[in-house]
Amino acid sequence: MLGLYLAGRGFDGPCLMFVKSALTLAIDFGLNLGINRLTMNMGVTVPEETIVARRDCFWSCFSSDNIASMYIGRPPSFTPDMIDVEVPPVVPEYDYDEPLYRSSSFNWSSKLMIIASKILATVYSLRPGVSLQARHAVVPELHLLLEGWYVSFLPLPLPSPFPPLSLPFPSSFPSCSFLR
Numbered sequence: 001m002l003g004l005y006l007a008g009r010g011f012d013g014p015c016l017m018f019v020k021s022a023l024t025l026a027i028d029f030g031l032n033l034g035i036n037r038l039t040m041n042m043g044v045t046v047p048e049e050t051i052v053a054r055r056d057c058f059w060s061c062f063s064s065d066n067i068a069s070m071y072i073g074r075p076p077s078f079t080p081d082m083i084d085v086e087v088p089p090v091v092p093e094y095d096y097d098e099p100l101y102r103s104s105s106f107n108w109s110s111k112l113m114i115i116a117s118k119i120l121a122t123v124y125s126l127r128p129g130v131s132l133q134a135r136h137a138v139v140p141e142l143h144l145l146l147e148g149w150y151v152s153f154l155p156l157p158l159p160s161p162f163p164p165l166s167l168p169f170p171s172s173f174p175s176c177s178f179l180r
Contacts, residue, residue, distance in 0.1 A: 001064075002018050003016070003017070003022065003064060004019070004064060004068060006018065007072065012071075012072045016068065016072060019064050022061050022065075023062075023064075026057065026058055026061040031055075031085070032058055032062075032083055032085060033084050033085070034084040034086070037084060054085075055085050055088060056088060056106070059085070059088055059110045062078055062083070062110075063109060063110065065077050065078060066120065070116065070120065075124075075125040076117050076120050078117065079118075080118055080121075087107060087111055087114075088106045088107050088110055090104045112149060115142070115146055118142060118145065119142050122138045
């Protein structure tokens with residue numbers, strides 16, 4: 001979070017340092033690996049709370065890395081083929097509870113970050129020997145992934161369980177519907 005704050009203040013170098021440090025720690029702890037790889041042939045069971053904490057921490061680091069990479073214009077550290085962790089599931093009983101944490105938003109944003117990472121890694125990364133035409137050739141496929149994400153996202157849950165009249169600015173509700 002500090003890295004993204006620094007990016008917003010215009011400090012690209014420190015932003016990159018904090019975000020990449022967090023991602024390096026995530027790699028060192030093996031957060032990008034599925035729990036099945038960590039308990040191979042050991043006969044150890046890992047508590048569900050630990051699995052959830054590891055998964056959520058990894059997806060937060062992955063998302064921060066992609067957002068910082070988009071903002072600064074550098075390639076992301078992870079590509080989706082390096083990830084062996086499930087996307088956080090939607091937990092309906094947590095979706096509208098106080099403090100209005102939405103497991104569905106974490107699920108959908110993680111899926112969007114996978115698509116963003118693919119776009120950054122294939123279209124916007126400059127690699128030797130990869131022509132502009134080759135990078136342009138994958139754009140329709142990536143566009144279909146993004147459209148598929150959007151279509152599967154519908155019907156979009158409302159931003160809050162309150163009716164539109166109780167919003168602080170009722171005129172902002174049509175813009176929320178437009179984003180839908």
